[in-house]
Amino acid sequence: ESEYFIAPSIIAGEKENYEDKIRKVEREGVEMIHLDVMDGKFVPNTTFLADTIKRLRRVTVLPFDAHLMIENPLAHIDEYIDARCDVITVHAEACNEDEFVQIQDRCLAAGISPGIAINPKTDIPEWLYPHISNVDVVIVMSVNPGFAGQKFMPEVLPKMVAVNKKLREHGFKGYIEADGGIDSTTLPQVYDAGARIFVAGNAVYGNVDVHTAVIQLRHKAAV
Ligand code: DX5
Numbered sequence: 001e002s003e004y005f006i007a008p009s010i011i012a013g014e015k016e017n018y019e020d021k022i023r024k025v026e027r028e029g030v031e032m033i034h035l036d037v038m039d040g041k042f043v044p045n046t047t048f049l050a051d052t053i054k055r056l057r058r059v060t061v062l063p064f065d066a067h068l069m070i071e072n073p074l075a076h077i078d079e080y081i082d083a084r085c086d087v088i089t090v091h092a093e094a095c096n097e098d099e100f101v102q103i104q105d106r107c108l109a110a111g112i113s114p115g116i117a118i119n120p121k122t123d124i125p126e127w128l129y130p131h132i133s134n135v136d137v138v139i140v141m142s143v144n145p146g147f148a149g150q151k152f153m154p155e156v157l158p159k160m161v162a163v164n165k166k167l168r169e170h171g172f173k174g175y176i177e178a179d180g181g182i183d184s185t186t187l188p189q190v191y192d193a194g195a196r197i198f199v200a201g202n203a204v205y206g207n208v209d210v211h212t213a214v215i216q217l218r219h220k221a222a223v
């Protein structure tokens with residue numbers, strides 16, 4: 001199983017426009033665009049909301065991987081479904097079982113892949129296991145969410161291995177997504193821990209050129 005996905009996070013790097021950032025990585029053949037939605041409440045930072053995603057939807061046909069770092073995601077889920085995201089991931093810390101099941105059902109009815117994210121210090125909640133076969137993406141955060149450009153937390157590696165193993169035992173068929181501090185050094189580490197979707201913010205939009213950056217990440221995923 002060598003299929004993998006590079007998902008650049010457009011909030012990283014200079015404050016140039018998101019449209020340009022998407023076009024730049026599209027030219028490099030990346031598999032998806034990672035969209036970090038922050039509401040200033042679930043995390044101490046604000047980025048953009050569904051209206052911006054709707055606008056960006058006109059720029060590319062690449063899959064949109066929306067990572068909702070917001071409070072009460074159920075109250076807003078229809079906005080992200082209407083914005084035509086392809087994957088919508090909500091945080092386990094921001095919902096209970098009943099809310100998650102409603103989010104999952106609405107996504108599945110709209111043909112959108114539901115995902116769930118956990119912070120570095122959060123475990124997979126027990127309530128998720130009965131629903132895991134319908135979850136397409138599990139994001140295991142390797143930084144505390146809020147900002148691009150943070151340092152990778154190596155202590156999440158054994159956690160990712162354990163999470164992946166236990167999820168598979170419960171019928172998980174989707175992808176583990178590594179998010180936070182992924183670069184050409186940490187990508188092989190999370191690959192070995194089971195991740196196949198690699199979010200890269202600073203590694204793609206930091207000081208290196210985008211073309212070289214994507215090639216370097218691919219090189220590391222292919223070994
Ligand atoms: C953190 C975000 C990440 C971040 C990734 O809150 O969820 O997606 O933008 O950026 P890097 O790769 O720079 O850590």
Ligand code: ZN
Pocket residue numbers: 009034035036067179199
């Ligand atoms: Zn993210």
